[in-house]
Amino acid sequence: MGFFNQKSEEMIMLQTKIQSLLGIIVGLETTYNTVKKTGILMRAVEDLQTKALIASQALEAKAKSQLIALTWSEVVAQKALNAVAKVNPYILLGTAILTLVGGMAFAYQS
Incomplete structure (x- = not known):
């Protein structure tokens, strides 16, 4: 009986070691799967960031x-408004007076 009892204790110890190793393997697989899912998630986030940037x-x-285009249309509109405003005799007279005053000031400074 001693022989079987000793073998039985060795088997129990071996089973305990195997179960410990299996627990470690399961833990490693869980960690691997978590890292893999995180990597997939990070790639998806990077793809979204790239699409948003584009x-x-x-x-x-x-x-x-x-x-x-708006700037050019604004310039054209302003030039048209200036041309229409200069057709008005009062604006035309004011523009002439300002041009003369400006010319005289420029000539005086020179």
Whole structure:
């Protein structure tokens, strides 16, 4: 009986070691899966950031092109307003007087 009893104790110790190793393996697999999921999540976040950056740059380029178009249309509108205003005789007279005064001031300083 002593032989079987000793073998039985060795088997119990071996099973305990195996169960400990299995617990460690399960812990490592859980950690690996967590890291893998985190990596996938981080890649998804990076993809979203890249898409947001591209969309932002596209909107910025569109806004700049529209701003340039608006600037040119504003210049044209201002020139048209100036031309119409100069047709008014009072504005025309005021422009002439200011031009003369400015010319005289420039000539006096020179």
